[in-house]
Amino acid sequence: MSWTYEAPLDHMRFVLGHVLDAPTHWKACEAFADLDLDTADAVLQEAARFASEVLQPLNSTGDLEGCVREADGRVRTPTGFPAAYQAFVAGGWPALPCTPDWGGQGLPLLLDAALREMLDACNHGWNMYPDLLHGAYETIKAHASEELKARYLPKIVSGEWLAAMALTEPQAGSDLGQLRTRAEPQADGSLRISGNKIFISGGEHDLTDNIVHLVLCRLPDAPKGTKGLSLALVPKRLPDGSRNALFCDGVEKKLGIKASATCAMRYEGATGWLIGEPHRGLAAMFLMMNSARLHVGLQGLGHQEMATQNARRYAAERVQMGRPIAGHPAVRQLLDRLDTMTRAQRVLAYRAALALDLAEHHGDTAVREREKRFAALLTPIVKAFCTHQGFHGPAAALGVWGGYGYVHDYGIEQTVRDARIAMIYEGTNEIQAIDLAQRKLLADGGATAFELLDALRSELHQTGPLRDFIDDSQAHLRRWLEGAAQDGTRLLESADDLLHAMAHTLLAWAVARMAAAAHALPDEAAARQASLTAAFTRDALPQGRLHWQRALAASAAA
Known part of the structure; x- marks a missing residue:
């Protein structure tokens, strides 16, 4: 039996229309006042087609092929990945939740959450590349100068350029106060960035010709600890088209998401520009990190959905002791646990996305403030719990296949490997x-x-x-x-x-x-x-x- 994906569109519609009553909330937001459930459904159907027809067939092959760093430092992604990304851009998907002011479609983050769930279910490794785009967009939009916004936001919103988040260093993982990357101010207002970063998802690849790095660094007068961190925008290609002084020194060989280029990056006096205020970089970066944390929670949800539906299909066909194993009490109870937990977490994750929409767009100030508080509370729960279940749920589902579950050809072992990282990155x-x-x-x-x-x-x-x-x-x-x-x-x-x-x-x-x-x-x-x-x-x-x-x-x- 093949490993396949059918987007849970019926349940997504049910959650949007009847559990969360999203259309009523949209009517209270000027930006979404004309959006109805039929239009949202059309968006979800097209997203499901892209995920299942374009991305899912590349998942296993991308895992086996992985990424290759060439002798000149360039990184080649698995076969089919660049073409899939160009199709993603042509479909307008990066622009879905961005404001029309910068070329976006102005649709709710709630619909983007459903899109992300489907992308992660079908190909977590591929989705690592565009998954940071919205966080980069929010950070630049909120904190960058008007010049930087005009130069970079349209390209990021369209997806023509991708982004990378450069925080971690060999000695500084969860303890960001130990970061050493230096930023030297220049006479023209730019910065010279020097230092080494590790575990940088999409730090180098062949999907786009420019990659916008957001780099945590220290100015010469920076106080110690996290209060001394600043944020710089460091592009792979400078405005004149020349190559910036940033280099990929290696691509990690990993347990999972092998199709994602996890890079060790070196900045040798690379040109960058300050985003936000000096020594206030961590506060600016939190916009990107909080967006990433919701997306990581959706990774866990996507893995659970993929594992659950394939386990249920396999159990209905696999006959042991004279009947399909789906009828055996232990398997039946496991499948029901997987199903109900996945559906419940979908409601929870989508409610967090709805809170973010209402916090920004609702017409009532009191509602905006309330939903902002709710979103802040829900974010760590969605990130941690959905990723915990996103690993342990598929790990339990693997047993439905018995020994076959341990074999690559059956799909579930890759899901288990890919899901584990989500419990670690973007804050353990x-x-x-x-x-x-x-x-x-x-x-x-x-x-x-x-x-x-x-x-x-x-x-x-x-x-x-x-x-x-x-x-x-x-x-x-x-x-x-x-x-x-x-x-x-x-x-x-x-x-x-x-x-x-x-x-x-x-x-x-x-x-x-x-x-x-x-x-x-x-x-x-x-x-x-x-x-x-x-x-x-x-x-x-x-x-x-x-x-x-x-x-x-x-x-x-x-």
Whole structure:
């Protein structure tokens, strides 16, 4: 049986139209007021065609071929990748969520999230190249000079040029305060950038002739630590067309996403320009990083969807002990767990994307501020939990194939390998948990979290175990806050369980919303939703309670 992808368009429509009621929210945003569900559906259908017909056939071959660094330092991507990227640009996909002011289509990030899920499901390695474009666009748009915006934004929005995010150095991974890359001011207002970066996705490749590097660096008068970091725009090609002094010294050989050029980069007095204020580079870079974190969460979601649907198809065809293995209780329960968790996380990730849309475009200032708070709270949860499940879900699904699952020809082993990195980059999942605990919960005494949970609970009009779990979670969160405020060490020790507990609480809302909206589904699909709701209640709620118990035990242990 072949490894194939059918975009979950029916469920995407259901989530947009009935679970999140996106069209009503769009009407409250001037930028999206004319957008309806039929138009959104047409966008999703075309995205599904591109993902399944253009990208998915290149996934396995790209994994086997990988990237090659030529003797002159140029990097060649796998066969078919440049042509696929040109088709992506010709389709206008990079411009989808960008403002028309810079040549964008002005569509919601919510639709872009659905697009990203499909691209990642079909070819994570390929999607690493354009996945950073929107974050680069947001960072330059918000912080660069008008001259830089005019020079670079139209090319980035169109996808004619790609971007790279250059943070990590050999001695500075999660601890960005140790960065050493230097930036020397020049008389003409430019900077000379010198230093070495590692793990730079798309630092060099053959998809576009220019790559716009956003580089964290230090000016001569920079204070120590993260407060001394500045951000520079360093293009591969200078405005006059000449080659800048930046070089790829190597391409990493990796466990997964082998088709993505993960580069070691060297900057030898490369010309760049400051973005934002001196020594405020990390704040500017967070725009790019937060966009990337949502996209990474969608990578986890895409891997889960791909693994789930292929496992279900294989289980329906594989006969053992006289019947398809899909009928055996252990396999059936595994498939149901995968299915319900994937669907619930889709609601959660899309709700985060909707929050970003409303934070920027809603006509009511109070709603914009509220959704900005919600988006900040949801981002670390979506990044960490969806990528955790994005690895562990496919790893469990691999067992459906038995020994065949360990063989490349069956597809699932590549998904497992590719998915693992998402738990590490753009801030490890442990760092996301600390961010949630310290900066998103303890910093405001849980005010935003209670506001969000109250808002989500108000959408649930039926009593039952899912709403009861949300009520219990609010009480648990109050207890956690009391304990964590007294002991910072215990806060850190409980952070991972806290994040998973909060994620299960949000998923309970998502499943309850899907159950309430199931009346809009055909009878067979509604019955299926009822079955998945029961599976979540049986399997996931006890796991959520366990995470709350462990988080509370750690925070109260002092």
